[in-house]
Amino acid sequence: MRVTAALSIADLAAAARRRLPPGIHGYVSGGSEDQASLAANRAAFARWRFLPRPLVDVSQRSQAVEVFGTTHASPVGIAPMGVSCLCCFDGDVAMARAAAAAGAPSVLSAASTVPLERVMAEAPGTWYQAYLPARTEVIGPLLERLKAAGVGVLVLTLDVQVASVRENELRNGFSLPLRFTPRLVLGGLMRPRWMVGTFGRTLLARGIPHFENFTAERGGPIITAATGDHRAGRAAMTWEEVRWIRERWPGRLVLKGILRAEDALKARQAGCDGVIVSNHGGRQLDGAIAPLDALPAIVAAVPGWPVMLDGGIRRGTDVLKALALGARLVFVGRPAMYGLAVGGEAGVAHALGLLRREIDTDLALLGCPDVRLLSPEYLAPAPAPLSA
Numbered sequence: 001m002r003v004t005a006a007l008s009i010a011d012l013a014a015a016a017r018r019r020l021p022p023g024i025h026g027y028v029s030g031g032s033e034d035q036a037s038l039a040a041n042r043a044a045f046a047r048w049r050f051l052p053r054p055l056v057d058v059s060q061r062s063q064a065v066e067v068f069g070t071t072h073a074s075p076v077g078i079a080p081m082g083v084s085c086l087c088c089f090d091g092d093v094a095m096a097r098a099a100a101a102a103g104a105p106s107v108l109s110a111a112s113t114v115p116l117e118r119v120m121a122e123a124p125g126t127w128y129q130a131y132l133p134a135r136t137e138v139i140g141p142l143l144e145r146l147k148a149a150g151v152g153v154l155v156l157t158l159d160v161q162v163a164s165v166r167e168n169e170l171r172n173g174f175s176l177p178l179r180f181t182p183r184l185v186l187g188g189l190m191r192p193r194w195m196v197g198t199f200g201r202t203l204l205a206r207g208i209p210h211f212e213n214f215t216a217e218r219g220g221p222i223i224t225a226a227t228g229d230h231r232a233g234r235a236a237m238t239w240e241e242v243r244w245i246r247e248r249w250p251g252r253l254v255l256k257g258i259l260r261a262e263d264a265l266k267a268r269q270a271g272c273d274g275v276i277v278s279n280h281g282g283r284q285l286d287g288a289i290a291p292l293d294a295l296p297a298i299v300a301a302v303p304g305w306p307v308m309l310d311g312g313i314r315r316g317t318d319v320l321k322a323l324a325l326g327a328r329l330v331f332v333g334r335p336a337m338y339g340l341a342v343g344g345e346a347g348v349a350h351a352l353g354l355l356r357r358e359i360d361t362d363l364a365l366l367g368c369p370d371v372r373l374l375s376p377e378y379l380a381p382a383p384a385p386l387s388a
Helices: 009-019 022-029 036-046 091-101 116-122 136-149 167-171 182-189 192-206 239-248 261-269 291-301 316-324 334-366
Strands: 048-050 065-067 070-072 076-078 127-130 153-157 252-258 274-277 307-310 329-332 379-381
Touching: 009 022, 009 334, 022 167, 022 182, 022 334, 036 291, 036 316, 048 316, 076 091, 076 334, 091 116, 091 334, 116 136, 136 239, 153 239, 182 192, 239 252, 252 261, 261 274, 261 291, 274 291, 291 307, 291 316, 316 329, 316 334, 329 334
Parallel strands: 076 329, 127 153, 153 252, 252 274, 274 307, 307 329
Antiparallel strands: 048 379, 065 070
16 A cells, blocks of 8 residues: 555554564564553553533644754654664664654664664754663763764663563564574565565665664674673663763763653652653563553652653544643654554654644644643543443
8 A cells, every 4th residue: 555545553554564574563563471561551541531622712733842952843753663674674764764854853772773873864863762781881882972973862761671571473483683484484475575675675785784773882683692682781770870871971861661650750860851651662561550551640750850651652632642641742663663664764754744633633623722731631531431
């Protein structure tokens, strides 16, 4: 299908399922273990209903938001998603460029395969997300690399102390490092357009992609373990390392993976500039609280401070609910990857455009002319389901 024929994120998701090999689609769309957190992230939005206000002048509407001194045209950014090269040739650049063109922030994953210096040159203002070990001899040189590249916002992900169990990926023969299992190879052969346009083009132009951005040095290829094993040492990370980074990092520092109000307060006390309320899209601890459910308590603990959110957003109404509960900005991961798989940079732009148009329409119907005016007064809890 043409990417512009997609009328919703759900349409893009269906098209991506048809375009990608099953193993790679399972990596993008799936969660960990029983995928309970993945389902909970979506269910959380259904627990709120809107209370619209009629007879409000909504002829002029704004969805612009300001974060860290930058005004963004829309409150939706792109979350970090690893190995996007599996969905599209040079996927990291395509996502960053689409976000920049839309006036939206994007976050480059440490598990990316395009050198961060090139991404920053193509899309200045891109944020960088790190998976860091509790080893200052590794962290220090990476901070210097980020400074030299012009990175202004460092996002430290906290919820990947160890690799989670993702049984759906294992059943599909998918793993990282990437192994060419019979099931994975067969899945690729079933998707000839992907084989030629993504896999073949990447091999011809770039060879086997490498993990380029975990540390200050180039990592290993995605078909072998990253140099030095990029997960080593993460389980030892504490607030001490956060404070060490804060003393040496001159830019904005954001902690991602916060789900407790007291941890948001600790982050502010440690000198961080904001937090992203997240359970890693349901890809880490299965059964973790949904970010939307955790949001109100966190906002109350750090009033006026930049609190952002990712997890489960598929509609403009989802965005408005998160903002009404106090989020300054939200990020989407899978919707951007679905667009990337279907139409490359244009597909990502279309995914962002769908959400932007829905937000505009929903603001008018809600009777709220500006997203900055959203508050819990526009929401009511959904009635509890009747018991059998």
